[in-house]
Amino acid sequence: MVTVRGRASQTQSGEIATGLRTLALGHRILHREHHADMTLGHLSWRDPFGRGIWLKRAQIGLDEVTETDFMLLDFDGAVIDGEGELHLEWPIHTELMKHRPEIHAVAHTHPKHATLFSCTESVLRPLTNEGVWFDIPPGRFVATSDLIDTVALGAGHAEAMGEADAVFLRNHGVSFVGRSIQELCLVGIFLEKACRAQLTLAQSGLSFAWPSCGEVRRKKANIYTPNAIANFWDYYVRKVTDKPEARP
Ligand SMILES: [Zn+2]
Structure with missing residues (x-):
């Protein structure tokens, strides 16, 4: 269990260290897979000890993230562990984690095609293999195109996502979720590819x-098995x- 404030303390639990290494890899993968936008965008992981969420610190790009670049926040946004500047949009993460107990990882990014x-x-349609992931089509959060930097906006954004695995933030970007960090990253990659396919066809x-709908559900189950993920x-x-x- 991590109890000491500061970067070194993040490595005191094997489970935390493994999770943060995976989360850092997730940032670098999404950077490479078309989610890069300067130092904007952030991923989080639910703390396995129930204390809150581990969120990337601000001011560095997705490609620069290592396992020491995370801050542990409680569900009210208070920093419990880690150092650095907090992303203003932390309520995106805390509110989604509160609304969706089965979700263990959250991301908000600005990939080109999904943002367009x-x-x-x-409505996002299941045109390609990537598109079938979104058997519940992502809705749109339209209350603002500005930062989601209050708990009220974060709660509204979580409601706009509902039971889907992603939500479009009109004129801003996307947020998406995963039952694991691994699944989160694939959802982000699939979302950008599916949006690119539909924009290209249009x-x-x-x-x-x-x-x-029936074929989409069967196809999703056939293609995206746990082994495939x-x-x-x-x-x-x-x-x-x-x-x-x-x-292999
Ligand atoms: Zn944003």
């Missing part, structure tokens, strides 16, 4: 179609750690 899609009135002027995660880890020798 946030500006439209269109731009083509061609008419297009998508599978039925682990395998896709390992693939992205090899890409950011440059370790092709780790191939």
Whole structure:
């Protein structure tokens, strides 16, 4: 259990250290997979001891994050552990974790295609394999396009997500969730790819179609098995750690 304030204390629990290493990798993977936007964007992980959330500190890019760059906040935003400047949008994370007890990881980023899609009135359709993840289509948070920097805005944003795994923040970006850090990163990658596919098709002027709800649910279960999720995660880890020798 971590009790001492300061960066060194984050490594005192093996479970915390492993989780924060995975969370740091998640930041670097999403940076590489088109979620980069200067020092903006942040991921969090639910503390396994129930104390709150581990959130990336502000002022560094997704690609610069290491396991020492996290702060532990309680669910009211008070810093319990870690050093650095807090992202102003911490209520996105605390409120989603409160609304969705099954969720263990949350992200908010500004990927190009998903952010452009946030500006439209269109529903995200399951056009490609990535799109079938979103069998519950992401809604839109429209109360503001400004920072979500109050608990009230964070709660409204969590309501806009509902039971989906993502929500568009109109004219701003996206937020998405995972039952694990690994799943969170894949959801972020799938979301950006699905938005790019739909924007590209819309731009083509061609008419297009998508599978039925039943087929989407079956396809999602067939493609995205727990083994596949682990395998896709390992693939992205090899890409950011440059370790092709780790191939299965
Ligand atoms: Zn933002």
